[in-house]
Amino acid sequence: MPGLLTGSGDSSSLVPFSPELHTPAVYPLHHGLKPPITPRLSISWSSGNSLRVSVFRSPETTNTIEDEAEVGGKVVELKLSGEDVHSEVNDAVRWRRIVYGSVSPFAHLQNKKNAMAALSELQHSAPSQLEWSKYVLEYSKEINSLLGNRKSRPTSLIEDPKTVLKIDEEPSSLKAAWELLEIFYANKQSQSWIPEQLVDWLTDYDSLFSGQVPTVHLRLVEFQAQLINIQTVENEAAYWQAISSALSVGWLDIVVKLLRLHGSYQLNQLGSRETENGLVEAVAVLISKMPRMRVDLPDGKLGECCYNKSDFMKAWEKWRAQITKLDCSAYWLQCSHHQTKENLKNLLQIMLGNINTLTNATCHWVELYIAHFLYIRPFTSGLESMHVLAQKCIQLKPISTPHKLMSLIIGILGENTEVILAECSKSFGPWMIAHATELLTAGNIQAEILLKEERHNLGGISIEESHRLVYAQVLSSHALTWQIAPVYLISCMKHGVGLLEILLYKQPVYHSQVLLKNIEICRLYELDSVSANAMKIVGMHHWKHGRKGSGIFWLQQARDEVRLNRIAQKLFDFVGKSISDESFEQWEGLIELMGTESRTVGGLEFLHKYRDFKKSLQQVQDGVATDAARKAGESLISIMKNPSTPQRFWLPLLYDSLKLLTWQEGPLLNVSQCNLLLNKLQESTVAKLRPDFVEVGLPPHALSSVRAALATNLGRAILEE
């Protein structure tokens, strides 16, 4: 059970749980009742996060209350809104969009998983890892696209040379975290390009760290703000700092753009600063020719792609040789601008991978880490060596309270699934963890065992299931997302169906739309008994509120014979008076609704039979055909024989059919039938003495005339036989 996860509290707890209790908040309740009120409140959960509080009035004072409406008390619904765990996606609408969008990729992947498992069972072979990782990647990309798009704004034709950094919409750290997981777990094909993928990742998300630590991004943003007021950039330390920082994290396009702002490019200065300009341009060219170990580069990004390692090695050596050559060049002596000379040499040191220069140029350890991949150890591969490198970077750039994304990176590099789960759960909430487990387990047997092993301390369920259950609980608490919860619950082997049933039982089914949704979900997951119960609840609700037709309809759908029989008794009381006269017609619609005899109608079957009998009697009255009369007689017998015919209707029925009993052309009933009717008549007269007898409202001579008619018929029948 999800509750046990945090409740355990001992060392085995997976997610850090802070036992500190918030001080209870006190809210006044506006119930609008006049005192005195009993000190008793009834509190129950309504749908979602609503709390239903029933406030009662003191019973002894109720009789003196003038206002009738206030007698019992009042029910107040409270909507609770806790603090939002998804601090990033606090916008509920945006959050729901992610929730909606992730349903289909998740369900799709689960279907694929089940299909593959079934297939491998059939073929007695292990499911293909390659194929599976393809599906996982597809899934990951779909989810990723939901979390927001890196919108490149339409670039204007005349680009402002002073806009170095395009500041787009703030990216979400949820997306950043998802992309990290995708890089390390889902994208198996490009495992060897992880360093370059991380470079791209930092390009997109460095700004996220700005809130907590200084970043290169922040440095550039600040510099850009100053840029408009600066006349000669090369005299400013901030200019060179921005360049070296951007270079250290590999934002080559920005570096080149900034270098071209150098004063020596201005036409009036070219003559006097020719050598200086040559050096700036040489560095810019070298930067733009940096070999990159990757397949391709997005538009506008600089560098030369090398697909395989040997090509890259050659290009890398050549490039470094060119840098060294430039570093040793004699032109530096001719460069009169001191700052330009020093800082360009500094840039060359960055490119040559001077650890001190890199440490100075970067702001936090992740940036330094990326700089390592770019300039010192481009071939770093394998999580272990990457982890060692990360530790080294953290030592060089220690941080007091690590950013949540930093903790996630360390967790991933440390190959500690439990830490990753804990970080995901703590920082990104149940949605993230419910969806990310698919990435973590893809092709990672250890993680799979960890996540799918049934745990005693979790009530016999796996970690994976517990997280899905938690997420399903979150979904269940909202009126618009509860119908999504079944998709996740049904993927939980142990407790999913049980919780789904509870969820469905909790819905306010007396709203017809909720009922129909409930029935639909039950149909999809074959929960017939749950939907039958919902129909029973609705049936009784309608019945109690005077909608007899709907009540009977839903009880019929639920095949609830017991309730239908009980309802029938009530209904007959209601029918009672009208049975013999013409107002019976108002029941026509209801009888139509009850449908054919094959359906479950319980005691109500009588109404149907009675209507048919009445119709045949009608035909007899219209004409004098003996055939019709004989049929009517037969249906009289069958209706009298039927156990569902209430005793109180026996006499009225017989009285209605007096004409049949005294049929001119000859007796319609034989001796045994006559005896049966006489017995019934006798029984019904005896019943008069019973306390629960209901007067039907027949003329006083009814009994004697029926008795006489029956006797006549019997006599004639004996003669005939």
Next chain:
Amino acid sequence: MSTETLKQFHRLPQSTYIDALRFLPPLSAFDRYVVIASFNSDTDETSIGIHALNPTDAPTLTLQSSFPTSSRISSLKVAQKSLQNPLIAASTFAGSLHILFPNPIDASFESEVSIPEKTLHIGPISCVDLQENGSACVSVGEDGRVNLISVSDSGLDYRRVFDSKGLVSYTAARWASPTEFATGGLGNSLQWWDQRRPGGPVSQFKGNWAEGASSGVVHSIDIHPSRKHTCLAGGSYGSVFAWDLRRQQQPIILSGIGTNDTASNICISSSDVWEVQYDTFMSSSNRATANISSDRVLPVMMCSEDGILAVVKQGEEPTEILAENCAINSFDIDPQNPSDVICSLEWESVAILTRA
């Protein structure tokens, strides 16, 4: 099943749940407006809004004006008197009825008249329908009442046509002519009413349904102005059927489980069909072969709980237009431009599509 090619398809996420939507008859020559009844689950606010739809490659809905209602909308209809302004009728789950008059110049709500809760019906109003010219409105409810509301310049006036006192519940209603209308209810039943013959339905339909189909509920009815003898209905278990008044008790099944004859069954969906409308659109391909004889049911568009928007034709394979991951709760075909369809999706969004 074939799928229809779409010239354009856009999903427009909204920040509210869409309870119902309709194209508004054009207020002026260039504008296109959509009426949307929405429900904000975070604030519990409900409203009816007029949105301008700009028909570009990337359509957008821009809210022009909004009218707050006290409860969620159960049914929304629009009508237009000839050469006059359109009017909007909306019923709520609380039981009130609102008639709104949009201003043709700025698409604001010029005036509103309403009948409060607990007057027309006890409990929710299931469905309302406006006459073509907007002069009268019929309302039905689970309480078994059928009311006629006359809409005039002086206000609203209502009259109870029938009260089954809860013995029969009604879930759908649709006008057939100025004097006749049809209603639908539980058990896939339909009733035909004629104001000239008061006192109850003049005809009842309770087809020879096979086991199962008779347990359905009618959710929507449509009647084509040129074929007033045929009543089209959609309801539970994916059923879309037509009731020809001339052939009393035999339904014409267009989709879903129906009679015992399972061989010819077409079943495009097995969930609730939320809305049916006659499809007036003739694509260039089917215009050539359009020889719909008078005894065949006209093409029908339907939307369903399992996310299907499709056109079904009698005796033909249905054409699927959309297959969404969530329910399509309602749709409307633009009467001026029948290739355009707008639908409301369960996951707080609106889909706009243009058929080729």
